[in-house]
Amino acid sequence: MPHGLAFRRTELSLSLVNPNNGYSQLRLSHYASGDANDWDRLPEWNPATEPIQAAELDAPGGASTTSLSERATPHPEGNRLLHRDACLAGDTPPGRQKLVP
Numbered sequence: 001m002p003h004g005l006a007f008r009r010t011e012l013s014l015s016l017v018n019p020n021n022g023y024s025q026l027r028l029s030h031y032a033s034g035d036a037n038d039w040d041r042l043p044e045w046n047p048a049t050e051p052i053q054a055a056e057l058d059a060p061g062g063a064s065t066t067s068l069s070e071r072a073t074p075h076p077e078g079n080r081l082l083h084r085d086a087c088l089a090g091d092t093p094p095g096r097q098k099l100v101p
Helices: 005-015 022-030 056-060 084-088
Strands: 048-051 097-099
Touching: 005 022
Parallel strands: none
Antiparallel strands: 048 097
């Protein structure tokens, strides 16, 4: 099975620039680990998203991190293009998708 647990775990390990920092350690402890805390056990999550508009960035307080417009839909690429931690913290960089949990 070329894309099984061991393959994905190895690819993650090889992709880390600094495997010793906190974020890398979090990923290593939960991604393709095979234990009870493995993120693979979580249900797939694809919340509604929408692009951040330039005008939102210029508004007082910047783009909203607590509401979406009626145009918001699940992202066509699912989780692959979303960085959950940054988005949930409101640190969504321009050009990325925003989401509301």
